[in-house]
Amino acid sequence: MNARLLIPSIAVRSVLALGFVFLGYVALHERFAAFDAAVLRFGLDVLGFETASVGPSNLTVEAGGKFSIYAIVTGACSSAAGVLGIVAVTVFLLPGAAWRRVVGGGVAATVFVAFNVARIASIVLLGWWLAVAGTAVSVISLLAPALVCAALVVYRRSGMLLRLSACLVGGLFVVLLIDVVRGHDYSAGMISYHALAGPVLTFGALAVAIMFLWRSIVGPAPAPP
Amino acid sequence: MGTIFNAVMAVALLLLAWGFAQFVLWYRWGTAELRRSGHGRLRLTESDRFVFMIACLDEELVIGPTVEALRLLVPSALVIVIDDGSDDRTGELAAAAGATVVRRELPSARIGKGPALNHGFQTLVAIACERGFDSERTIVGVLDADGRLSLDAVSAVLERFDRPRVGGVQLPVRIRNKRTFLARMQDFEFWGMSAIAQMARVRTRSVSLGGNGQFTRLAALESIGPAPWSRALTEDLSLGIEMTLRGWELDCASGAWVSQQGVETVRALLRQRTRWYQGHMLCAHKARQLWESPDVPRWTALETTVYLLSPSFVMLPWSIAFTLGLAAVVANAAGLSAIPFDGTEVNVLQYAAFWYVLTFVPPVVMATLYARRSEDEGMLGSILKAHASVFYAYVNMAAGWRALGRIVLGRRTWEKTRRVQEPALELEEAA
Numbered sequence: 001m002n003a004r005l006l007i008p009s010i011a012v013r014s015v016l017a018l019g020f021v022f023l024g025y026v027a028l029h030e031r032f033a034a035f036d037a038a039v040l041r042f043g044l045d046v047l048g049f050e051t052a053s054v055g056p057s058n059l060t061v062e063a064g065g066k067f068s069i070y071a072i073v074t075g076a077c078s079s080a081a082g083v084l085g086i087v088a089v090t091v092f093l094l095p096g097a098a099w100r101r102v103v104g105g106g107v108a109a110t111v112f113v114a115f116n117v118a119r120i121a122s123i124v125l126l127g128w129w130l131a132v133a134g135t136a137v138s139v140i141s142l143l144a145p146a147l148v149c150a151a152l153v154v155y156r157r158s159g160m161l162l163r164l165s166a167c168l169v170g171g172l173f174v175v176l177l178i179d180v181v182r183g184h185d186y187s188a189g190m191i192s193y194h195a196l197a198g199p200v201l202t203f204g205a206l207a208v209a210i211m212f213l214w215r216s217i218v219g220p221a222p223a224p225p
Numbered sequence: 226m227g228t229i230f231n232a233v234m235a236v237a238l239l240l241l242a243w244g245f246a247q248f249v250l251w252y253r254w255g256t257a258e259l260r261r262s263g264h265g266r267l268r269l270t271e272s273d274r275f276v277f278m279i280a281c282l283d284e285e286l287v288i289g290p291t292v293e294a295l296r297l298l299v300p301s302a303l304v305i306v307i308d309d310g311s312d313d314r315t316g317e318l319a320a321a322a323g324a325t326v327v328r329r330e331l332p333s334a335r336i337g338k339g340p341a342l343n344h345g346f347q348t349l350v351a352i353a354c355e356r357g358f359d360s361e362r363t364i365v366g367v368l369d370a371d372g373r374l375s376l377d378a379v380s381a382v383l384e385r386f387d388r389p390r391v392g393g394v395q396l397p398v399r400i401r402n403k404r405t406f407l408a409r410m411q412d413f414e415f416w417g418m419s420a421i422a423q424m425a426r427v428r429t430r431s432v433s434l435g436g437n438g439q440f441t442r443l444a445a446l447e448s449i450g451p452a453p454w455s456r457a458l459t460e461d462l463s464l465g466i467e468m469t470l471r472g473w474e475l476d477c478a479s480g481a482w483v484s485q486q487g488v489e490t491v492r493a494l495l496r497q498r499t500r501w502y503q504g505h506m507l508c509a510h511k512a513r514q515l516w517e518s519p520d521v522p523r524w525t526a527l528e529t530t531v532y533l534l535s536p537s538f539v540m541l542p543w544s545i546a547f548t549l550g551l552a553a554v555v556a557n558a559a560g561l562s563a564i565p566f567d568g569t570e571v572n573v574l575q576y577a578a579f580w581y582v583l584t585f586v587p588p589v590v591m592a593t594l595y596a597r598r599s600e601d602e603g604m605l606g607s608i609l610k611a612h613a614s615v616f617y618a619y620v621n622m623a624a625g626w627r628a629l630g631r632i633v634l635g636r637r638t639w640e641k642t643r644r645v646q647e648p649a650l651e652l653e654e655a656a
Contacts, residue, residue, distance in 0.1 A: 010509040010530075011629075014538035018236050025232040075228070081235035085242065093538065095516040095530065096523070160256075160590055161249065168582065196578070203583065206242035207249065214246070214531075218523035224261065224428055225388060225476070 017088040024084040029075025032083065033057035037073040039117045044124060061124055067131040067186070071124065077198065079116040082206045083109045089213060096217040104216025108209040115205045123194050126176075130186035138180045146173035172197050230553070237546035241583055244539055247531060248587050254428040255421035256594070262424070262479035273383065274363040275302040276349055276443075279324075280341035284370035285313040287486075292322035294373055303352065307345040310334025315370075325352075338436065339460035342367065343452040350451075353443065361389070363443035367461075371486045372437045373401065381481035382440045392445030392473025393465060396438030397423060400487035403601075407494060408487035410617045413610045416482075417595035418588070423477045429528040430474035434465035438483030445473045458637065459504025466511045469529065472520035491620060498624030502536050503631050509533040536625050544622035550580055588614045 034056040041051045041059050050062045057073040090105030130138055149170025152158050158166070175196060179189045215221070269275070277295050281288055288306065295304050306319035308328045316326045327348050329341060346365075353363060364386060368374075378396060385394040397420035400412035426432045434441075439461055446453040448471050449464075457463040465475055488494045512533050515526040554577050592611035596604045631637075 010512055010534055011506065011537040014534065014542070017538070018239075018542050021236050021239055022232045025235040026228055029228065029231070076231045076234065081238045082242075084235065085239035088239065089243070093534070095513065095526075160593070161252065164586065164590065200582070203238055203242055203245070206238060207245040210242055210246040211250070214527055218527045222428055222430075222522070222524050224258065225430065225474070 013092045017092040020088045021084045029080045032078040032080035033073045033075050036078045040120050043121050063128050067128045079113045082112045100217045104213045108213045112209045119201050126193050127186045127190040130189045135184050142173050142177045146170050240543045251422045251425040255425035258424035258427050272359050272362045274358050275299050277304045277366045278345045279368050280307045280338050281315045281370045282309045283311045283313045284315045287371040288315050289318040289322045292319050292324045296323050305345045307341045309341040337456050339454035339456050342454040360443040365441050367439040369437040373484045375481045378481040381478035385476040385478050390474045391476045392442050392468045393434050393475045394440040395432050395434050395477050396483040399482050399484045401484040402486050405489045411487040417591045424479045427477050429524045431525045431528045432475040432477040434461045436461045437485050457504050458500050462508050470518050495624050499627045502625045502628035506536050540625050
């Protein structure tokens with residue numbers, strides 16, 4: 001093998017970073033899931049839900065007599081991928097002052113965990129809302145943001161990224177509307193929301209965390225020349 | 226199996242997020258630069274000099290019209306053609322068109338574009354001394370033998386060099402011979418994503434210099450030494466980094482362009498891209514120097530590092546993750562497997578929608594820009610090209626793996642891109 005590959009080059013750093021994420025996920029995803037479940041349970045308790053732990057990352061959530069679910073925080077749903085990704089980028093990939101990387105990486109990882117738990121909690125909150133609100137109120141509450149999103153998509157002065165985001169979010173509300181109109185089953189709405197919004201929100205949060213990390217290492221973005 | 230698949234998806238998530246973060250910055254900064262840039266307004270003054278250098282090996286099909294076009298566009302320019310040991314009539318045709326021809330003979334010829342340009346640079350320096358050129362006001366343009374400048378290129382480039390710290394300016398590239406699907410896809414690639422990325426990098430002063438439409442200040446070249454271009458396979462990328470290390474800024478003349486021939490076969494495209502990726506990967510070690518240099522702003526260092534990381538950190542691993550994800554969707558749709566996604570069997574349509582959005586939306590966004598900037602492409606055609614570009618990217622992925630293999634095996638031979646004969650009408654229009 002060419003000796004060039006054995007020195008600490010960018011190629012080697014890339015392999016180390018990606019290997020760290022892969023192996024870290026295999027080894028730690030259950031721990032991350034358990035941690036996220038514990039934080040989630042704490043947050044839901046604060047919000048007034050009645051929760052009980054059934055296993056390391058399994059819990060039951062109830063609110064009154066209308067809402068009762070059995071929730072599982074899986075490894076894929078946990079903050080494992082995001083946190084490991086941020087750590088990998090911070091440790092293996094980006095040069096720059098160590099203290100900037102540590103602070104930036106630490107803040108980015110913390111914000112990502114908080115966002116991910118909030119994302120999971122939002123699934124519960126959506127289900128609770130669909131369970132306790134009547135059909136008419138549910139339809140109105142989903143239709144209103146869908147229309148706002150549609151307006152942003154067609155508004156001429158919206159930027160491309162805003163239009164794109166509005167299109168995705170609006171589409172999600174439309175899917176939820178279909179679920180409600182079809183049978184008003186809160187669990188169906190939760191499954192749709194989880195499957196459609198979950199990966200995009202996780203990925204978006206990680207992208208924002210990476211941009212934050214870049215900025216923390218090099219400072220504010222430069223002005224045009 | 227489920228855990229392994231999810232671990233691969235965790236890696237894919239990082240790659241996607243990293244790539245998306247880069248895309249968002251490039252899109253925001255690139256479109257801002259596009260709005261800001263106009264056609265160049267500066268005209269050549271007495272003290273401004275333009276020198277064009279064209280390294281040629283067997284370019285008789287295209288070199289004559291290229292030199293003629295340059296002399297029409299900038300009559301006062303000095304055109305130096307470096308004949309790198311051609312077997313055909315390249316030197317003769319270039320001289321007949323009005324170029325100063327410098328001939329290299331074997332065994333020193335045909336060892337790469339960098340050494341050929343350095344040979345021409347020695348001639349340029351001698352002429353500059355003799356005629357008293359001001360090295361701060363002398364602009365050296367490097368073109369491919371098939372390169373044609375847009376009418377406003379000179380004034381647009383001059384305007385960028387009006388800032389004294391600018392050492393290099395790159396023109397966006399367009400493809401001229403859009404007769405084949407491959408050539409049209411290259412135009413979509415260059416005039417779409419690549420051009421917007423270059424415009425975005427104006428913000429970080431880290432525009433990547435290319436082998437065609439590359440303009441440098443003579444003083445900046447002299448600050449590197451008597452042989453500014455390295456023997457790297459991507460001597461242009463290497464030159465840009467060397468300039469950055471010496472505190473020069475790199476800019477892009479966003480409103481103008483240089484056109485060139487696109488390759489017309491998959492084999493030729495693979496060969497061209499392999500050379501590019503091999504050179505790109507071999508330049509990546511310079512990232513460290515950027516961070517250590519006190520003359521390099523941190524954003525410049527970061528952006529260049531992210532750019533240098535692209536093949537090894539994003540493209541090669543993504544080629545595996547994307548293919549696995551695609552295979553999982555297809556296998557699931559065919560009823561061969563259930564996707565172990567999120568611990569549950571998620572509806573394959575939802576999973577496919579997720580992959581579709583993440584995979585195709587960025588090129589579709591670029592397609593809308595491309596359609597607006599292209600006079601011969603409609604919105605629908607551009608959006609179809611955006612979808613095709615995801616699969617066209619497999620050529621780049623194959624080239625990336627081939628380049629890695631060549632690095633491992635220590636192969637560094639120079640595989641030159643061959644030209645095609647163009648119809649006379651196209652050449653006249655380009656001129």
